[in-house]
Amino acid sequence: MLQIGPYQISTPVVAAPMAGVTDKPYRQVCRQYGAGMVVSEMITSQKDLRDSTKTKFRSDLIGEPEPVVVQIVGTEPNVLAEAAQYNVANGAQIIDINMGCPAKKVCKKAAGSALLANEPLVQQILTTVVNAVDVPVTVKIRTGTSPDQRNAVNIARIAEAAGISAITIHGRTRQCKFVGQVEYDSIAAAKLAVDIPVIVNGDIDSPESAQQVLNYTNADAVMIGRAAQGQPWLFQQIADYLAHGHYQAIPSADQRAATIHKHIEAIHHFYGDVMGVRLARKHIKWYLSHWSSTPSEAYRQAITQTENPTEQIELLQAFLQSTTAINKAA
Structure with missing residues (x-):
C-alpha cells in the first residue's frame, strides 16, 4: 500500500499531472476509474498570476476527494514556499514540486527539469518548501538533464534528506523529452538508495507493462499520463491486475x-x-x-x-x- 504522510493511497496507480489535461473534470474521471491519487496541472508559484484565468481554473479544488494534490512550479525557494502555503490554505493536502517538465517555456526559466542541473538549488528548494508547510511534500523529476548527465540517485537522496515524502521519476532526461526508450535502471537505483516511496513514470501503457516495470524497479507505484488519454479505464485495469492478476478488457x-x-x-x-x-x-x-x-x-x-x-x-x-x-x- 502506497503511503504518503498520513494518507494511505487506495491503489498504487497515480494519474500524472499534465498541463492542459489534468483539470478538474479529467481528475474526476480518473478517480472514478481507479486512480488512487491524481495530481493537479502544474500551478505557477508567481503571486502576480494567481488571478489569471488559467490559474483560477487550475486552483479550483472544491469537492476533490482526498488526498488533494497540487503541483507547483518555479525556481525561487521562498516564492515556492509561499506558493505552497497559499495552496495549502486553498485546500491542498499534498504539495508536489515540478522538477520534471521538459517544456521549453518552462525550462527557459530554469524551472521544471532544468532545475536538475543545479543540485544545491534543488536541495534549497525542497528544504524550504518542506519547512514552510505542515502537509507532505513530494517531487517529480526526470533521470537527469541529458543521457550523459543522469543524477536521479543524487536527487532522490537530496529529496529524502530534505524531508520529501515521496518522489516520482520519469524514465527520460530533460533532453530526451518524450522521445526514445524509457530507461528504468536509474529509477531502480534510486529506489535502492532511499527509503521514501518511489513512483515510476514513463511509457506504462498496459496492466502488463505496469507489473513488469514495478517488478524491474521495485517502485511503490506507477504514474500514468498520456496512455490514459481517451481510455481512463486504464487506471482500473492496472489496479485490478496488480491486485488480482487479471482485469476486465474494457468497459462495455x-x-x-x-x-x-x-x-x-x-x-x-x-x-x-x-x-x-x-x-x-x-x-x-x-x-x-x-x-x-x-x-x-x-x-x-x-x-x-x-x-x-x-x-x-x-x-x-x-x-x-x-x-x-x-x-x-x-
Missing part, C-alpha cells in the same frame, strides 16, 4: 459512451460554453481514437469545429449511438 460500449458524454458535459459546465467547447475537442479526439469505429472526416470536423456546446454533445452522442453495436464486440 454503453458504459464508455456514458463516460464520454458525462466527461464532455463536465468540461462544458466547468469552463463555460466558449472555453468548454474548445477544451473538449482534444478529449473527444482521444476518446474517438480508442473507439472501434472512426467518424468520417466530415463528421469529425463537425464535432471538433463546432462552437456550439449543445451541437457538440449531440453530434458526439449521435456518432457513439450509431456505432455502439460495433463497439459492443470490441
Whole structure:
C-alpha cells in the first residue's frame, strides 16, 4: 500500500499531472476509474498570476476527494514556499514540486527539469518548501538533464534528506523529452538508495507493462499520463491486475459512451460554453481514437469545429449511438 504522510493511497496507480489535461473534470474521471491519487496541472508559484484565468481554473479544488494534490512550479525557494502555503490554505493536502517538465517555456526559466542541473538549488528548494508547510511534500523529476548527465540517485537522496515524502521519476532526461526508450535502471537505483516511496513514470501503457516495470524497479507505484488519454479505464485495469492478476478488457460500449458524454458535459459546465467547447475537442479526439469505429472526416470536423456546446454533445452522442453495436464486440 502506497503511503504518503498520513494518507494511505487506495491503489498504487497515480494519474500524472499534465498541463492542459489534468483539470478538474479529467481528475474526476480518473478517480472514478481507479486512480488512487491524481495530481493537479502544474500551478505557477508567481503571486502576480494567481488571478489569471488559467490559474483560477487550475486552483479550483472544491469537492476533490482526498488526498488533494497540487503541483507547483518555479525556481525561487521562498516564492515556492509561499506558493505552497497559499495552496495549502486553498485546500491542498499534498504539495508536489515540478522538477520534471521538459517544456521549453518552462525550462527557459530554469524551472521544471532544468532545475536538475543545479543540485544545491534543488536541495534549497525542497528544504524550504518542506519547512514552510505542515502537509507532505513530494517531487517529480526526470533521470537527469541529458543521457550523459543522469543524477536521479543524487536527487532522490537530496529529496529524502530534505524531508520529501515521496518522489516520482520519469524514465527520460530533460533532453530526451518524450522521445526514445524509457530507461528504468536509474529509477531502480534510486529506489535502492532511499527509503521514501518511489513512483515510476514513463511509457506504462498496459496492466502488463505496469507489473513488469514495478517488478524491474521495485517502485511503490506507477504514474500514468498520456496512455490514459481517451481510455481512463486504464487506471482500473492496472489496479485490478496488480491486485488480482487479471482485469476486465474494457468497459462495455454503453458504459464508455456514458463516460464520454458525462466527461464532455463536465468540461462544458466547468469552463463555460466558449472555453468548454474548445477544451473538449482534444478529449473527444482521444476518446474517438480508442473507439472501434472512426467518424468520417466530415463528421469529425463537425464535432471538433463546432462552437456550439449543445451541437457538440449531440453530434458526439449521435456518432457513439450509431456505432455502439460495433463497439459492443470490441
